[in-house]
Amino acid sequence: MSKTLGAPNQNVITFLFDTKKMFINGEWVPSVSGKIYESLNPATGEVIAKIYEGDKEDVDLAVRAARAAYIGTWSATSPADRSKLLHKLADLLESHSEDFAYLETLDGGNSINLTRHGFVPGAVAHLRYYAGWATKLTGQTIPLTSGGNFHAYTQREPLGVCGQITPWNYPLLGTVWKLAAPLAAGNTVILKPSQQTSLTTLLLGELIQEAGFPNGVVNIVTGSGRSIGEAITSHPGIDKIGFTGSTEVGKGIMKKSADTLKKITLELGGKSPNIIFADADLDKAIQGAFMGMFTNQGQICVAGTRLYVEKQVFKQVTDRLVEMAQKMKVGNPLDPTTQMGPLISKEHLQTVKKYIEIARQEGATVLTGGNILQDDNLAGGNYLEPTILTDLEEYCTAVKEEIFGPVLCVMPFEHIEEVIERANLTEYGLAAGVWTQSLTTAHKVINALEAGTVWVNTYLKSDNGLPFGGFKQSGIGAEMGYQGIEAYTKTKSVLINLN
Numbered sequence: 001m002s003k004t005l006g007a008p009n010q011n012v013i014t015f016l017f018d019t020k021k022m023f024i025n026g027e028w029v030p031s032v033s034g035k036i037y038e039s040l041n042p043a044t045g046e047v048i049a050k051i052y053e054g055d056k057e058d059v060d061l062a063v064r065a066a067r068a069a070y071i072g073t074w075s076a077t078s079p080a081d082r083s084k085l086l087h088k089l090a091d092l093l094e095s096h097s098e099d100f101a102y103l104e105t106l107d108g109g110n111s112i113n114l115t116r117h118g119f120v121p122g123a124v125a126h127l128r129y130y131a132g133w134a135t136k137l138t139g140q141t142i143p144l145t146s147g148g149n150f151h152a153y154t155q156r157e158p159l160g161v162c163g164q165i166t167p168w169n170y171p172l173l174g175t176v177w178k179l180a181a182p183l184a185a186g187n188t189v190i191l192k193p194s195q196q197t198s199l200t201t202l203l204l205g206e207l208i209q210e211a212g213f214p215n216g217v218v219n220i221v222t223g224s225g226r227s228i229g230e231a232i233t234s235h236p237g238i239d240k241i242g243f244t245g246s247t248e249v250g251k252g253i254m255k256k257s258a259d260t261l262k263k264i265t266l267e268l269g270g271k272s273p274n275i276i277f278a279d280a281d282l283d284k285a286i287q288g289a290f291m292g293m294f295t296n297q298g299q300i301c302v303a304g305t306r307l308y309v310e311k312q313v314f315k316q317v318t319d320r321l322v323e324m325a326q327k328m329k330v331g332n333p334l335d336p337t338t339q340m341g342p343l344i345s346k347e348h349l350q351t352v353k354k355y356i357e358i359a360r361q362e363g364a365t366v367l368t369g370g371n372i373l374q375d376d377n378l379a380g381g382n383y384l385e386p387t388i389l390t391d392l393e394e395y396c397t398a399v400k401e402e403i404f405g406p407v408l409c410v411m412p413f414e415h416i417e418e419v420i421e422r423a424n425l426t427e428y429g430l431a432a433g434v435w436t437q438s439l440t441t442a443h444k445v446i447n448a449l450e451a452g453t454v455w456v457n458t459y460l461k462s463d464n465g466l467p468f469g470g471f472k473q474s475g476i477g478a479e480m481g482y483q484g485i486e487a488y489t490k491t492k493s494v495l496i497n498l499n
């Protein structure tokens with residue numbers, strides 16, 4: 001581990017010492033093939049861990065364990081006991097918060113402020129929220145319309161084994177979002193974290209073991225999407241896929257799941273519009289637009305990447321955004337004063353850089369940024385300047401495609417109908433923002449925007465109780481709230497003849 005990266009965390013150093021094994025049936029096991037891959041620190045390019053690389057055979061073992069645990073133990077564990085175990089896991093995670101924040105920052109390059117004050121406490125709160133739901137899933141008594149002396153009711157039952165596949169951008173939170181609701185509802189789970197950021201999920205596995213979840217209730221398999229991801233998607237022993245990731249991979253998962261008619265929840269990509277009207281509180285709107293774009297290096301599915309600004313305040317808003325971008329501290333994510341860390345990988349850095357070059361070729365002006373940062377203290381890391389583009393048309397690649405990096409497209413508009421039409425000119429429909437002091441304007445835009453979440457005079461705020469999901473090609477189904485747990489249950493109708 002590099003000596004340049006802040007104060008070392010001894011627990012994490014100890015954790016990273018051995019080659020990380022997979023967690024199957026309550027045990028830590030190497031992959032059947034014995035293959036290993038390396039996890040890199042995006043801030044330095046250094047290897048921080050070696051991890052066993054799973055394959056079809058490992059998925060098969062995990063499915064067997066999860067199915068046996070579902071039939072033999074977990075579906076028969078009372079909701080109150082499931083709730084207790086989830087609370088215990090939340091308590092353990094809270095007591096190890098600093099280790100998780102440090103490891104997440106080391107592995108994913110997310111700034112320590114974000115992991116410490118956002119992602120880790122967010123994961124704890126999410127576990128507690130769904131721990132509460134375990135005892136509150138109910139059915140209904142149904143008055144029959146067809147007559148007869150019957151007692152008719154419904155009950156909610158778990159689906160069985162869930163294959164949960166997550167991306168790299170906030171790995172711990174992403175994993176916990178895929179874990180708490182299915183477990184609370186009585187399902188067993190196979191977690192497949194991104195190959196680029198598997199470490200906090202594996203560390204969570206240690207706490208799952210310590211909390212006392214029965215063997216096989218939670219399994220963790222590590223490796224590439226092509227091998228274990230596809231093995232999960234096509235495995236006949238898996239009943240549901242919960243996937244968060246790109247729209248392209250999501251479409252493939254939907255096709256593959258069709259063969260065994262799995263239930264699916266897909267949380268996919270986005271290209272969210274954020275609209276500032278001239279009557280908005282501009283200080284708040286500019287802060288919100290900046291934070292909604294550059295948080296986590298722009299590697300957030302709901303990032304407000306298409307900023308539409310009403311013409312009369314366009315210059316004022318862009319000038320301020322440029323000034324803020326130029327003052328932003330980019331650097332070592334373990335330094336609490338850092339505002340923006342590195343991108344996840346060298347490949348991703350090059351992809352994002354290429355989008356900026358294409359934008360230039362298509363006529364865009366780069367108002368600020370656009371360069372890879374390579375000073376001495378950033379050497380080896382995947383750092384890019386926060387970038388703001390303008391002079392863009394709706395057909396430009398940077399406006400249409402998800403870049404998933406710190407690249408903001410700012411465009412002027414003249415009237416409300418025009419901006420609504422342009423905001424909806426996308427295949428995505430994840431989220432949107434509106435900044436105005438007029439309730440009439442806000443309501444008109446809320447109702448017209450094709451997006452699963454619309455923020456008014458705020459951005460990025462989420463809540464465990466509020467469903468989150470995408471419209472159009474941004475997804476199917478929702479996480480959070482009642483919808484988030486309902487998606488891990490099925491309804492059984494019962495008719496009892498009382499004669």
Ligand code: NAD
Pocket residue numbers: 165166167168169192193194195223224225226228229230233244245246247249250252253267268269270300301302402404430470474475
């Ligand atoms: P990705 O689609 O490349 O990978 C996501 C996960 O799927 C990884 O674990 C990967 O190994 C696995 N995978 C890859 N190919 C697979 C296959 N053929 N079969 C099964 N699994 C496969 O996405 P990423 O680059 O890790 O993450 C960035 C994407 O995630 C962005 O598009 C972003 O918008 C999206 N995302 C969406 C949300 C949301 O809630 N809507 C949240 C976070 C990220």
